[in-house]
Amino acid sequence: MSIRKVSTAGPVKAVTKRKAKRPLAVVASLICLVGIVMCFTPGWVMGVVLVVAGLAMDSVRRYVCGACGNRIEKTSVMCPVCQTRLGK
Numbered sequence: 365m366s367i368r369k370v371s372t373a374g375p376v377k378a379v380t381k382r383k384a385k386r387p388l389a390v391v392a393s394l395i396c397l398v399g400i401v402m403c404f405t406p407g408w409v410m411g412v413v414l415v416v417a418g419l420a421m422d423s424v425r426r427y428v429c430g431a432c433g434n435r436i437e438k439t440s441v442m443c444p445v446c447q448t449r450l451g452k
């Protein structure tokens with residue numbers, strides 16, 4: 365990965381991307397699937413609940429530093445471990 369540095373005053377740290385991970389993606393899709401199937405059964409109310417729960421779980425995002433893999437917040441602008449600036 366090549367990043368062209370823009371020269372500014374002072375030492376410029378490398379810029380890396382935040383990596384978004386979906387730790388619950390597999391579980392969430394399974395719950396969604398079960399929910400969809402249940403929508404066609406007398407227990408469809410529970411099915412709808414499962415689908416909504418599955419979608420909510422799927423939207424869980426975890427962010428890590430693209431340089432060192434340290435877990436960071438979505439709003440972090442710099443990795444606290446390797447001091448790398450975090451771009452978009």
Ligand SMILES: [Zn+2]
Nearest residue numbers: 429432443446
């Ligand atoms: Zn880092």
